[in-house]
Amino acid sequence: MIRVVLPAHLRTLAKVNGDVLLDVANPVTVRTILNALEASYPMLEGTIRDHGTQKRRPFLRFFVCSEDWSLESPDALLPEAIASGTEPFYVIGAIAGG
Amino acid sequence: MSKVRVLVGTKKGAFVLTSDAKREKWDVSGPHFAGWEIYHVKGSPVDPNRIYASQTSGWFGQLIQRSNDGGQTWEPVGNKFVYDGVPGTHQWYDGTPHPWEFKRVWHLEPSLTDIDTVYAGIEDAALFRSSDGGQNWEELPGLRGHGSGSKWQPGAGGMGLHTILLDPKDAARMYIAISAAGAFRTSDSGKTWQAINQGLKSEYIPDPNAEVGHCVHRIAMHPSRPNVLFMQKHWDVMRTDNAGDSWHEISGNLPTDFGFVIDVHAHEPETIYVVPIKSDSEHFPPEGKLRVYRSRTGGNEWEPLTKGLPQSDCYVNVLRDAMAVDSLDSCGIYFGTTGGQVYASADAGDTWNPIVRDLPAVLSVEVQTLK
Numbered sequence: 001m002i003r004v005v006l007p008a009h010l011r012t013l014a015k016v017n018g019d020v021l022l023d024v025a026n027p028v029t030v031r032t033i034l035n036a037l038e039a040s041y042p043m044l045e046g047t048i049r050d051h052g053t054q055k056r057r058p059f060l061r062f063f064v065c066s067e068d069w070s071l072e073s074p075d076a077l078l079p080e081a082i083a084s085g086t087e088p089f090y091v092i093g094a095i096a097g098g
Numbered sequence: 099m100s101k102v103r104v105l106v107g108t109k110k111g112a113f114v115l116t117s118d119a120k121r122e123k124w125d126v127s128g129p130h131f132a133g134w135e136i137y138h139v140k141g142s143p144v145d146p147n148r149i150y151a152s153q154t155s156g157w158f159g160q161l162i163q164r165s166n167d168g169g170q171t172w173e174p175v176g177n178k179f180v181y182d183g184v185p186g187t188h189q190w191y192d193g194t195p196h197p198w199e200f201k202r203v204w205h206l207e208p209s210l211t212d213i214d215t216v217y218a219g220i221e222d223a224a225l226f227r228s229s230d231g232g233q234n235w236e237e238l239p240g241l242r243g244h245g246s247g248s249k250w251q252p253g254a255g256g257m258g259l260h261t262i263l264l265d266p267k268d269a270a271r272m273y274i275a276i277s278a279a280g281a282f283r284t285s286d287s288g289k290t291w292q293a294i295n296q297g298l299k300s301e302y303i304p305d306p307n308a309e310v311g312h313c314v315h316r317i318a319m320h321p322s323r324p325n326v327l328f329m330q331k332h333w334d335v336m337r338t339d340n341a342g343d344s345w346h347e348i349s350g351n352l353p354t355d356f357g358f359v360i361d362v363h364a365h366e367p368e369t370i371y372v373v374p375i376k377s378d379s380e381h382f383p384p385e386g387k388l389r390v391y392r393s394r395t396g397g398n399e400w401e402p403l404t405k406g407l408p409q410s411d412c413y414v415n416v417l418r419d420a421m422a423v424d425s426l427d428s429c430g431i432y433f434g435t436t437g438g439q440v441y442a443s444a445d446a447g448d449t450w451n452p453i454v455r456d457l458p459a460v461l462s463v464e465v466q467t468l469k
Contacts, residue, residue, distance in 0.1 A: 009133055009158060013174065043174040047158040051178045059157040093157045 002033055003088035007060075010048070010091070014041040019088055028083040030062055031074040048091055063090035101468040102424050103168065104432055105149065106440055107136035110458035112151055114169040117453075119426055121444040124453045130172060131163065135202075138419055138462045139169075142208040142216075146466045150216050150232055152203040160202050162218075162232045175232035179203070179220055182239035188222065189251040198222045198242070205419060207262035211269065219259030223250060223276040225288065238288035241274065246293060246310040253277035253313050253332075254378075260418055261317045265324040273327065273342065278313035281329070283342050294342025298331060316418045318360045320367035328370050328397070330360040330418075335372055337397050348397025353384050359421035363446060364429040368396040371423075371431060371447060373416040382413035390433070392447050406450030407441065414439070419462035426467055434460025 004020040011017065022036045031054075038045045049056050054074070056062070061070040065079050065087050081087040104115040111129025130136075134153045142148040147168045153161040160179065163172040185198035201221040209215035214231040224242050226235045241247075250257060261275035272288065275281045280295040298312045313332035320326065329336040329345065334355050336345040349355035354374045363369035370393050376384045383389060388407045391400040414437035424430035431443045438457040443450045 007157070009155065012132075013158075013161070043161075046160065046177045050159075052180055057157065057159060 001085045002028065002036070002082065003085050004033065004037055005088045005090045007091060007093040009093070010044060013043055013047065016041075021085075024083075026083075027075075028078050029075050030069065030072070030078070030089075033078075033089055034074075059094040061092045061094060063092055100426060102426065102430060103141070103146070103466040103468055104422075104440065104442070104453065105139035105141065105151075105169065105462075105464040105466065106434055106457065106460060107139050107151070107419075107462035108434075108438070108458040108460050109135055112136040112139050112153075112169075113454070113457060115440065115453050121426075121430055121442055122451075126454055127169065129458075130169070131161075134158075134161075136461065137203060138205050138464075140206050140208060140464045141168075141466045142213050143210050144208070144213040146468055148208070148213050148231075150206045150208060152206055152218070154202040160200070162203065162206075164232050176228065176234050179218070179226055179235050180237075181224060181242070182237040185242075187248060188257065189249055191252065193251075195248070198224070201256065202258075204258040204260045205262055207264060210264050210266055217262050217264075217272075219262050219274065221256045221258040222252070223257045223259040223279060225259055225262070225274060227288070240284070240289045241282060241291050244282065244291045244293065246279070249310055250276065250279040251311065261314070263317060263319045263324075263327075266321045267324050271324070271341075273317060273319070275314040275317050275329075277315065278311065278332070280310045280312040281314050281317060281327075281342055294338070295345075296343065297338075297345035298329075298336065299334065299347075300332065315358045316360050318362045318370065320362040323367050326367065326396075328360050328362060330357050330372055332356065332378060335360065335397060348393070350393070350398035350400055352391055352400050353389075353402075357416075358418040359416050359433060361421045361423055361431070363431075364423045364425040365427075366394070366429075366446075369394045369446070370397065371421065372400075373421070373433065375415060381415040386411050386413060388412040388414065388435075390431070390443075390447055390450075403443075403447040403450070405448065406443075406452075412437075417461055420460050422463050422465040424465045424467045430465065432463050432465055434463045436460065 001021040100119040106113040111132045113128035137152040139151040149165040151163040187195035190196035205219040207217040218226040263273040265271040270287045282291045325341045335349045357375045389402040414435035421433040434440045436459040440453045
């Protein structure tokens with residue numbers, strides 16, 4: 001199972017506590033994780049990536065094994081540690097707003 | 099026994115304030131959607147338990163929430179606002195073409211006759227409609243398709259469609275207003291639109307007959323007289339008696355004619371309310387005195403209403419969607435401030451009391467009168 005850590009506001013919106021666990025078929029990428037996440041939690045559609053362009057929202061970042069994955073291709077293969085669930089996939093809200 | 103429910107949108111959540119008809123003791127529920135900006139919350143005239151809320155965030159974008167139990171519980175519905183066709187461009191602040199981009203929903207206007215039909219006014223300015231209780235949204239493209247669309251320019255707060263008035267006597271007619279494009283009217287359910295800005299004068303527009311470009315802050319209408327509209331423009335309080343074909347100024351003896359809100363007494367179509375704000379560079383009341391001004395003559399002659407409102411050291415603002423009236427026999431007037439106060443008057447403005455004092459900055463206030 002893939003583990004996804006969401007920002008607090010999105011956990012509230014999705015009515016989940018703690019990590020979200022998802023079945024994601026190979027290949028495990030940012031796109032396939034988000035597709036699975038939105039399929040399980042439709043209320044999250046549009047909150048992480050834009051409805052039309054599917055681009056990451058500007059004030060959100062993706063972190064993978066302590067690395068900022070935000071600017072990588074959404075179709076790049078994620079490390080095995082994510083695919084195996086050893087490490088979570090982080091969606092993090094930027095610290096912004098003063 | 100009648101009740102009143104006040105729906106408050108703030109910078110950090112929604113609040114539901116309820117009272118009996120005396121409007122003396124209030125129950126405060128919230129924050130709902132804590133931490134999110136709630137631009138607008140409004141109930142359906144068909145079934146007051148159906149309420150729609152616009153929930154937005156710079157981080158997570160736009161959500162629409164719907165309640166079927168008077169705001170006790172909520173469910174997120176559709177949040178996909180996609181412009182019809184190729185969006186094209188409007189004017190940016192510097193006059194250059196700028197692509198139309200969805201940012202947020204400023205205003206939700208439930209249908210007068212159908213519980214599942216609701217209109218949304220969005221930034222960048224466009225009008226959307228849902229016919230299934232907010233699940234799916236489609237643009238009414240005739241508005242942006244009005245020939246002037248490419249000339250529209252944002253106001254300082256963005257290019258929001260903030261006012262939607264539905265004509266209770268003619269289901270095909272509605273009015274909308276956009277900062278800073280102006281006011282528009284449709285007579286065919288939104289297929290085609292006419293700019294209704296003749297008579298508006300804006301110092302920053304050299305052409306006195308400019309079709310668009312006016313910074314309309316708010317328009318109000320009494321349901322019994324849908325041809326008569328009252329407008330708080332950036333500067334100037336205006337009135338039309340012919341459904342917007344022409345406007346004339348009714349600022350009269352106001353201490354300043356800048357402001358955001360304007361509303362009409364529920365039972366007296368010639369009694370109107372504004373909250374004068376010092377200027378566009380100083381968004382607070384003149385002299386630090388928070389005063390509602392009432393005209394019982396449809397404008398020009400105004401009286402300050404001050405009992406219960408702070409008359410010194412008050413430097414809040416009252417934003418465009420933050421005033422509403424109830425329809426009890428003794429008409430109640432409500433407004434919210436950027437300082438987090440929601441004031442209520444149960445006697446048409448003669449006296450005021452704060453329902454709450456310390457909410458986040460108030461973005462919108464709506465009232466439901468419940469039987």
